[in-house]
Amino acid sequence: MLLRVILSQDDIRRITIDSMPETVIGLHLMLKNMLGLEGDLVVQFQDPEFANELCNLSCMSELPKDKVTLKVYSKNLESHQTDSTSDTASLTTSSEESHITSASRPRQLPQPFEIPTFSFDVELKLRHGNEAFHKDGTILDISKDTKSDILDKIAEAIYVHNPYPTREEYDLVSQALVEKHPCLREPGSVNGWYCWKFSLKFKMGNFRQKLRLAGCPELKINSRSPGTPGKGKLKRARKSEVNFLPSLPEGKTQRSLEDERTEMVTEKKKRKIDGQKIKEMMTSTFSLRRKQIVEDEPPVANVRARWPAMFSERQVKVFFLFQMRLGGSDFKLIC
DSSP: OEEEEEEETTEEEEEEOSSOOSSHHHHHHHHHHHHTOOSOEEEEEEEGGGTTEEEEOOOGGGSOSSEEEEEEEEOOGGGGOOOTTOOTTOOOOTTSOOOOOTTOOOSSOOSSOOOOOOOHHHHHHHHHHHHHHHHHOOOOOOOHHHHHHHHHHHHHHHHHHOSSOOHHHHHHHHHHHHHHOGGGOOTTOSSSOHHHHHHHHHHHHHHHHHHHHHTOHHHHTTOOOTTSOOOSSOOOOOTTOSOSSOOOOTTOOHHHHHHHHHHHHHHHTSSSOOHHHHHHHHHHTHHHHHHHHHHHOOOHHHHHHHOGGGGSHHHHHHHHHHHHHHTOOOOOOOO
């Protein structure tokens, strides 16, 4: 099969391969090995159904059969992040610099998922295990504590991107684990990682519970009291929501933020509005706004009355720019 790989305007390569990998992760690994690339990759292909316009590759069946043109570049996570106190539409422009914080994160796991480095003793066991596997196919017999350490570290790495991974994302992480450490493959399993997937799902549930008890707002909202029935569908971030339910800013209280909101409504009613002041108050009250919208789910009319600045032309314009930068086609309102 013939591939035309675009790395840059001045670097376009022609590659011949026997057959295409079965998964997108496999394609990423193949391109890394053949082209000497590092880090997370973004792979796009020319889609004949859209006049050969570039589209992100999500499934191998989307590719043409014989000749394929791919555009490959390293993923820059910073372009998918915004300040933890910025509003939905608070995308930075040339005059507005953003500040990346730990609360900002894209809501998708990178593909391929990078398995984190474990503690020194676990890494030592895995290194010896991988050597034995490559030598005679021996599977590493790991203890319960070692397995727990591995799952804990991976759960933390997953949470950085998405507290509620999908079934497909669990598959990707489990597959990446046994590809990096083949000594962890499960004997008798078709894929070699089936049980790792379910162990990881349970570990993520326990990890979320720990954070919920610690007071993490994004997880606490989905807590259930022992005597009450389930709340139904979980409240979680959509695909392009980078700040779903952040904590209140340090030194701020719900009362002080409510006072700022009232002042902002008053400012919005003036004939000559101070745009810079509105912008600063919208930024500082972001956590309060998200809390009221996510927890109370008020009607749009109520939201408009309480937060009129959110519906201004400037905020709506920057919201769409934000969506375009994320590359998402799902234009749902992120308040």
